[in-house]
Amino acid sequence: MSRQMMIGMHFGNGYGSQAGAWRMPGVDARSYTSFDAQVRHARAAERGKFQFLFVPDFPALFGDLETDAPMITIDPLLTLAAVARETERIGMVATGSTTFNEPYNLARQFKALDIMSHGRVGWNAVPTGDDASAASYGRHVPPRGERYERLHEFVQVVQALWGSWEEGAWIADAASGRFADASKVRPINLRGRHVGSSGPLPLPPSEQGQPVIFQAGGGDKGLEVAGRYASGVIGATYTIADARAQRTALRDAAVRSGRDPDEIKFFPGIITTIADNRRQALDRRIALNGRTYQNQIGYLGQMLGLHLDPGQLDRPLSPEQLAVARPSMRDPRSAHALEIARQGWTLRDVLAHGAIDYHPVIAGPAVEAADHMQEWFEAGAADGFWLSPDVYDDGIDAFVDGVVPILQERGLFHLDYEGSTLRDHLGVPRQYGLDPRLNAMK
């Protein structure tokens, strides 16, 4: 069988990936605290055979609560614990900060969740560096170099803790009265400049041994982290060329750490609004996010090298404007924005196409999402996608019932789960404890 793509789904505040999702018709405006809603959405994703859910996290409040719901779940691990008990196959990756945690807490919680879910968990290790998160802990943001240094120590201590209860240590033989071979549950005694632990962690292996490491975001330091530890990387890229370059850089980084490049999988993001036709999809996006367009029009102008104001929202660019419009070199989304504007859409519709969103936006019939994914996948720009449906209550089903069958018919997506663990779903090798190919911290 030829190579097939994987799908991970953004799993956030209970409403959807778009800010306005909480107030859409048919959505329960109180889903923010509803674990029933979270479970329903996870099951919808599992019905689509998605390989994993991915939960972003920032330990602080962002946005304007007067009008916007917080963008992240009330607590990543507790939400996934609820989901783990109500799903059977789908993987679940949670973000956990290495700046504002201690390795022992995080190692314990993630491995407990991995055991609870029968081996379906991943950890997105992030060196949180925003002021609001630091303030939540009464601290200042440490310098970037220090945050990454701590992250490296942190991941190694966590993985050593995960491996400190050796495979085969647990005997659980009531007849002989022997619970465990205590000689196989050993301290780790690791201490770095920033974190450390004596261990051991009193938790046996999960069905996949231990959680899988994920990484999100770029930069030279992020690349090094991914190359050393990550099996999955979530990316934000707007063009095939950029995504292909990032995927190649990640694979090269893995090789530099003595790993096989196929051990690391790259998931660029896509945002979907699936509807019968483009007009319906654009109207849905305007209902979701249209309130912000007045404020975005000036920035759209900068992307196109024009002076634009809100008075023009319901008109397309004039022939004179089109004649002088040039995509900005500073924003990689600009060329696409100009391409859409040249098709004659009003500026409101240009914004509804997702000209200023954080990932490519597919607003239209299911086949357009399938075509986008196929093109990126076959160009070597992705191993799979991080899918952000606009509104969970109907957007996941629209993708599962519309896009998934097309991808399956084209042989691009699996028909069912073959294995049971996240490692199985990602096709990454088993690992227990530290990766012996990396030099452990002294």
Ligand SMILES: Cc1cc2nc3c(=O)[nH]c(=O)nc-3n(C[C@H](O)[C@H](O)[C@H](O)COP(=O)(O)O)c2cc1C
């Ligand atoms: C798609 C994507 C998702 C991310 N999700 C999170 C997140 O949930 N929490 C977080 O603290 N940082 C998140 N980040 C930020 C990165 O972890 C990282 O801090 C950022 O890319 C800046 O890296 P730098 O300090 O090396 O420049 C994400 C980045 C990307 C591209």
